[in-house]
Ligand SMILES: C[C@@](CO)(OP(=O)(O)O)[C@H](O)COP(=O)(O)OP(=O)(O)OC[C@H]1O[C@@H](n2ccc(N)nc2=O)[C@H](O)[C@@H]1O
C-alpha cells in the first residue's frame with residue numbers, strides 16, 4: 001500500500017511587544033511578549049518511510065539543515081521517544097518563512113512536525129502534552145502551535161491567549177543576511193552593560209489596542225527591546241525602517257531578533273503600496289505582505 005502523506009501548515013510570527021528582562025541562571029532571558037501569528041507560512045509534509053529523511057524547498061533553503069539538527073526532525077524524534085513510536089518518515093518542508101529572520105520559521109516547522117506526527121500516529125494526547133514537548137524544542141514552538149495573538153511569559157513558552165478584533169495588515173522587508181538569535185540576545189546584554197537602553201514597559205495598553213482592532217491605536221505602542229541590539233549588529237536596518245515609514249506605514253519594527261522589519265499598515269491596499277515602494281528603494285532583499293492574526297499549526301485537509 002502506498003503511504004498517505006499528511007501536510008501541516010504553520011505560521012510565522014511577529015512580536016508586537018517584546019520586553020526582555022534579566023538573564024536567568026539557565027541562560028535564557030525572562031520575557032514579556034505579545035506574539036501575533038501572520039499569514040506567511042511553511043508547509044510540512046510527513047510520509048511514513050523506512051528512514052528519517054528531510055527535503056527542503058523554497059525560501060532560504062541553503063541555510064536550512066537537512067540533518068538531524070533540523071527542528072522538524074528533532075520534533076519527530078522527541079515525540080517518538082516520549083510515546084514509543086518509530087520516528088522513521090520522510091519530512092518535506094516547503095519554506096515560505098524567511099530563515100533566521102526573527103519570524104520563528106524553525107519553530108513553525110517544529111510545531112507542524114509535532115502536530116503532524118501526533119496525527120499520523122493517532123496519539124490520543126492533549127494540547128498540554130504537545131505543549132510540553134514543544135517547549136523542550138524552543139521557546140517559540142508553543143506559540144507556533146497555538147497561533148492567533150497571545151501574551152508570552154517565562155522564556156516565551158508560557159502563553160495566555162489575547163483578544164484581537166479584526167485583521168491587521170503588515171508589510172515585511174526580508175533582509176539579505178540572517179541574524180543569530182543568541183547573538184542578538186548577547187548584544188543586548190552587552191549594550192545593557194555599557195549603558196542603559198530604554199526598556200519596554202507594561203504591554204497592557206498594547207493589548208487593549210489589539211483588542212480594539214484599530215491599527216492607528218496599535219502603531220505607536222509596538223515595541224521591541226531586541227531592536228537596538230539587532231540595529232547594532234546590522235546598522236543598515238535603520239534605513240529600511242525609515243524607508244517603510246516614508247512609504248506610508250503607520251509604524252515599523254524589527255521582528256523579534258531580526259533582521260526582518262515588519263511594518264504595520266492602515267489597510268491591505270496600503271500594505272501592498274508600502275511593499276512596492278520598499279522593493280523599489282533597494283533597502284531589503286525582497287518584500288511580502290501578510291495579515292494577522294491567523295491560527296497556529298493546522299492539518300491541511
Ligand atoms: C527572539 C525570539 C522572540 O520571539 O524569537 P526570534 O525572533 O528569534 O524568532 C525568541 O525569544 C527566540 O525564541 P527561539 O528561537 O525559540 O529560541 P530558543 O531556541 O529557545 O533559544 C535560542 C537562544 O536564544 C536565547 N534566548 C531565547 C529565549 C529567551 N527567552 N532568552 C534567550 O536568551 C538563548 O541564548 C538561547 O540559547
Ligand SMILES: Nc1ncnc2c1ncn2[C@@H]1O[C@H](COP(=O)(O)OP(=O)(O)O)[C@@H](O)[C@H]1O
Nearest residue numbers: 063070071099100101102103104105106107109
Ligand atoms: N526547520 C528549520 N527551518 C529553519 N531553520 C532551521 C530549521 N531547523 C533548524 N534551523 C536553524 O535555526 C536557525 C534559526 O532559524 P529560524 O527559526 O528561521 O529563525 P529565527 O530564530 O530568527 O526565527 C537557523 O540558523 C537555521 O539554520
